[in-house]
Each structure stands twice: as structure tokens, then as C-alpha cells.
Amino acid sequence: MRKLNTLTDFDSALLRGWRLVAFAGHYSRLGTLGLGRTNRVLRYHSVGGGFYDDFPPDRLRHDIEYLDTRFEIVDLPEALSTGGAKRIALTFDDGYRDFYRNVVPILREYDVPATVFVIADAVDDPSFDHNDDEYEYMDREELVELADEDLVTIGNHTGSHPRLGELPPERLEPEIAGAKRRLEESLSIDIDRFCYPYGSYSEEAADVVRRTHDIGVAGRGRRDAISPDTDPALVPRVNGANPFWEVQWDLSDSATRVGSACDRFIGSRA
Template structure:
């Protein structure tokens, strides 16, 4: 084992111990925390899978964040006044957002952003189902559906246009763009393709839902410089899968906003939400 590997393992063990300590003592709440944060959710329901949490768990999350922070709409995390703000985001427009999430948003009266891959609304196309079961990191030709031709992948249950229209009409929910077909934007440099996936998806959402769409989410958190450029020209802000919070809000890149992964164990999510956790990370890095 190299010295660097040993250092990373020791740091990880130390942060896990601190997360457990914070879960037992809430010590992070004694620390002045102005680091706004964005929580990244996927599915909220019972089935197992990456990014999934139970409905009961989501309720506990809401209990915690509404007690300790101000839950605001996504652009509010770029404001540096009025205490710590936390925004809720949901990727992929699964049916369980309509069934499980929306009722709880209404019960707690908190806003959220739902990022929609438009070609999956109404059902997951067989040719693209693999994009919810495979990682682009493992496949150089990930954007080519023929690579996965013949592979049986059960697509997730996606929201219908009727349900999405109802969701978009709710004042607590803002719809954002998540491309047309959920590709790996890190491997796309062609301007025409990027505009089709990014701007075209936005235009479909605006036309079908009758709303303005100005926020974007990079599928898998991956992007090329060209992709960011197209997003900058067509949207107001964008979120990534980069793990973190906004410690220096004035210096934040509004087109590469980090998020906290909400599907981790509760004690780790709560620790990850604290500015103290990330300032300690900077000290040891």
C-alpha cells in the first residue's frame, strides 16, 4: 500500500468516526455554518437500487433539515444571507416522485427541483434502459445503444406526461432539464448533438408543460467543456454530482454546483451537510 493510499484510508476512517460522533452529539450544530447545500435524490420508495431511499427515510430527512436549516428553492443556495440554505433536487422523474415525494413536499411545505430526461417521460425506451443500470465510467462507447443491444435491463417506472404536468403546476416544484436521452455528456463535443440533448430537451419541456425551464442537471455528473458552454447559454444554473457544499458562495460556479448524496446513511448525509465537515476536509487535503 502506498503512502497516499494509506493517508486516504486513514482520512476516510477519521471522517466516518466524526460522522458517527456528530450523529450522537450534533456537535456540528455548535459550529457557525453558512455553507449552503444541495441534496441529490433519485428514487424515493421501497425497491433496492442505487440512489433509492424509503419514504420513511425521506420523511426523517425532512424532519431534520426543516428543523436545522432553511429549505429553499435551488437558486437560493447562491445567496449568502439569512442563514444556511438547503435545496432539494430529484433526478430522472421517476413515478415515485409523484406518488411518494410530492405529498410530503406539500405536507412540509418545502420546494424541490425535478430534473427530467424528456425521452423517458411516459416510459423508459428499451434502447436506453441500460443508462439507468450501467455506468459510463466502465464503457468507452457508453453513448452507443448498439453496444448494449440484446442486453435485458428492466427500465425504471417513469412519470407520464399527465402526471408531470400536474407536478409542474404545483408551486412547490420547479422542473429542470436532464437532457433528452440521459447520455454521458463528458464524451460529447459536437455542438449540434449537445444542442439537441440540452437545448432541445429544454424546449420540449417548456412547450409540453407551459413553464419556463432555466436549471440543468448533468447526467452522471459528467460533462465536457463544450457541454458546459451550451448549458451556460441556455440555462441559469446547473448541478453536478461533485460531492460537497458551497463554503465560499461568492466564488461558487453556478454551472457546476456540487451536491450532497442523499442516499447515504443518515448520519453520513447529516455530517456531509455541515460546513465543518468540508472545512476539515480542506485542512487535511
């Protein structure tokens, strides 16, 4: 099984270098001049919960106000359609309880949609924690309530949150398709959206996602543009929890052009 993305020390150095490029691009206003029309998907985790990539609810309000005045905030599938104004979709990983407490009221306040990706084991077992951290996840009752929320769509984030790119083929089906069935049965809804934990995937994992879901979101939103050629099973995303100046740069078409040129020059797929 060939891994398609593995973060090395060299890749980490490239990511640090990218932040310097983002700083220069933003403060030179190159990003503002090159916002363009290429759609983006933003990735968030914790909002006011103290967990991974956490930032305060007021920062999310600030982000949404900025996005809403410059772009069209759309539901995830609409970000794959081109034409018209630049479209931005919001996604939240892991299904932390702060999504229910802090994010949903903000979505209602601004009337914008979002997708939240939940872990099947966390729904079935209140004591579940990935990475041995004491995360606080939404429970089944909260998710059932959210299933009736027009602005929220629940997606699949695997059964146990593993790095799919490192799993043997026989474990992919239970983690992807099996988790989808479990969530559908538990919440009495259809699940057609998938998120790769850690952005890790293999060709085999992507094949299972293509067969079982309509959309799968991954990483590399800095450098891979969403276009008519985008694989719906591997939609790139930008980390919305980065410093806001970096997010502004990463949303621009200038960032994609610079990042793609770096990829061609260095040969990196980080």
C-alpha cells in the same frame, strides 16, 4: 475536448476513505460543532420506488424533519444566496414515478419546495430506459399536473441521460438545449434548471448550460462549498441517499474544510 471529472479506481478509493472520515467526523461530533452557514443542495433519486439510490419515504420524512428544525429549506436558486441561516435545497434526479406518488405528498406535508430533473426521451417515449434498467418514469400527464404544483419545479436532465463529459461537442447542443426545448414544448412551461447525468461534464457542456439555463447542478458537494464565487452552471450537491450520519457530516462546514484540505494535499478532484 477535455473532461473535467472522470471517476478512476484511485478516486473510488478516496471516496471510500471519505466515508471513514465522515464516520469519524460525525461520531466525534465535529460535524455538529462545525455546521456553519454555508448552504447546501441535496441530491436524491428514488424514494420508495426500488430504483437507483432508493430509500423509504419515512427516511425522507426523517431527513426533512431534521433539516427543517436546523436550517431553512429553500427553492434551488435561493441556495446560491448567502447570509442569514444556512439554506438547504432539495433536488431529485431522473423523474421516477415514485416522485409523483411518494415525494410530492411529503413536500406538501411539510410545505417545502423541491426541483425534479426529468429526461426528455422518457417523456416522449414510454418505453425509454437508460442503463438498460426498467425504470418507471412520470408520464406527460403527471408532469403537466406537477407543473401547477407550487412546491415543485421541473428541470432538464438531458435528452437521453448520457455522460456529457464523454460526448463529442456536436452532441451537446441536442442533449442540453434540444432537450430543454422539447420539455418546454411538451409541458408548456419554461425550463431554466439543468442537471448533469452522473455528475459528468466537460468545459463545452458547461458552456452550453450557461448559455441556455439559469442554474446547473453537478457533484462534489462534500468538498466544494456554495459561495458568491460558485459558478451557477456547476452548483455542487451532497448525496442525500447516503447513510444519514454521512449526510449530516457532509452538510457541515467542517466536512468542506476537511475535504478541501484533502484535495490540496492529494491533488484529487473526485
